[in-house]
Amino acid sequence: MHLYVRVAPSADSTWNVPVSRVRIRIDRIACDGRGLCAEILPELITLDDWGFPIVSEAVVPEEIVDVAEDAVEVCPKLALWLEAVTTGGKEKG
Numbered sequence: 001m002h003l004y005v006r007v008a009p010s011a012d013s014t015w016n017v018p019v020s021r022v023r024i025r026i027d028r029i030a031c032d033g034r035g036l037c038a039e040i041l042p043e044l045i046t047l048d049d050w051g052f053p054i055v056s057e058a059v060v061p062e063e064i065v066d067v068a069e070d071a072v073e074v075c076p077k078l079a080l081w082l083e084a085v086t087t088g089g090k091e092k093g
């Protein structure tokens with residue numbers, strides 16, 4: 001598996017950090033609610049009544065991590081990112 005994530009949405013984010021388990025995060029301020037992400041990843045992203053995404057807190061299943069990466073990459077507002085899931089230790093993202 002070749003998983004690489006953007007660790008945080010800030011301007012000084014570190015890209016391309018290899019991790020093993022991730023979840024999707026969203027910047028609700030940046031999101032414009034067109035719902036492209038939900039079309040790509042309906043397993044983990046649904047839309048509310050106003051068309052804004054509701055993002056699952058679940059760990060992204062390994063078999064759809066590539067799809068989650070696609071959802072992050074196509075977001076026109078850069079409002080999505082994948083966050084490393086810590087397991088109680090000092091796991092770095």
Ligand code: SF4
Nearest residue numbers: 031032034035037075
């Ligand atoms: S693709 Fe990005 S801007 Fe569009 S609804 Fe999803 S998070 Fe919001």
